[in-house]
Amino acid sequence: MTIRVQAEDFDTGAEIAKISASSSNVGGVCSFVGLVRDADEDKSITAMTLEHYPGMTEKQLAKIEAEAHQRWPLDDSLIIHRYGRLEPGEQIVLVVTASAHRKAAFEACEFLIDWLKTKAPFWKSEETPDGNTWVEAKATDDDAAEKWGK
Amino acid sequence: MKILYFAHFRERANIAEEDIVLPKGVEDVNGLLDWLAARGEGYADAFADRDHIRVAVNQEHVEFDAAVKDGDEVAFFPPMTGG
Numbered sequence: 001m002t003i004r005v006q007a008e009d010f011d012t013g014a015e016i017a018k019i020s021a022s023s024s025n026v027g028g029v030c031s032f033v034g035l036v037r038d039a040d041e042d043k044s045i046t047a048m049t050l051e052h053y054p055g056m057t058e059k060q061l062a063k064i065e066a067e068a069h070q071r072w073p074l075d076d077s078l079i080i081h082r083y084g085r086l087e088p089g090e091q092i093v094l095v096v097t098a099s100a101h102r103k104a105a106f107e108a109c110e111f112l113i114d115w116l117k118t119k120a121p122f123w124k125s126e127e128t129p130d131g132n133t134w135v136e137a138k139a140t141d142d143d144a145a146e147k148w149g150k
Numbered sequence: 151m152k153i154l155y156f157a158h159f160r161e162r163a164n165i166a167e168e169d170i171v172l173p174k175g176v177e178d179v180n181g182l183l184d185w186l187a188a189r190g191e192g193y194a195d196a197f198a199d200r201d202h203i204r205v206a207v208n209q210e211h212v213e214f215d216a217a218v219k220d221g222d223e224v225a226f227f228p229p230m231t232g233g
Contacts, residue, residue, distance in 0.1 A: 051157055053154070
């Protein structure tokens with residue numbers, strides 16, 4: 001179980017390779033990479049800045065990751081979340097899960113990204129032609145998190 | 151008591167963090183919000199819409215009826231938008 005909160009970019013291939021080699025029991029590795037888009041609905045975005053709550057962020061991510069290990073038989077997992085100013089196309093977040101079988105890896109990966117979106121203290125500010133605006137939480141993200149229960 | 155402000159709360163209150171002495175009679179987050187909102191325009195503006203305020207005490211997410219005491223770290227922020 002690993003968590004990293006960092007400004008720097010990450011190498012998705014290298015991270016997946018590391019987890020794949022972590023145990024000979026691993027039969028499937030699932031990953032999700034979140035990227036900065038250049039538009040949100042009809043407004044164009046030149047960049048976004050991610051702010052977070054140092055200390056609470058790490059605690060929340062650790063709790064969410066521990067919950068995933070409670071619910072699924074995972075051999076290993078990784079969450080990397082970046083902060084600071086990011087431009088379209090840049091990587092924001094990486095979630096990797098490894099298990100003996102694919103079902104646990106797929107489900108745990110989806111669970112982790114769904115929960116961290118609404119439970120880890122990050123906030124996005126978007127730079128648009130009309131100025132900077134804070135991204136509002138989406139009801140669809142709340143629904144996605146709630147489908148996994150409490 | 152240490153108070154932290156994030157995202158638009160930081161911008162509207164125009165401060166990222168501050169140390170305060172917990173005023174007499176303030177025992178929970180609701181009381182603290184009332185007291186902060188009465189401090190001036192920026193604070194009143196930041197805390198006007200309570201449905202959109204989330205709060206953590208000592209880095210744990212809590213409801214507004216949670217107790218607060220001197221020495222606590224209290225953070226105010228909008229709903230989270232990570233990922």
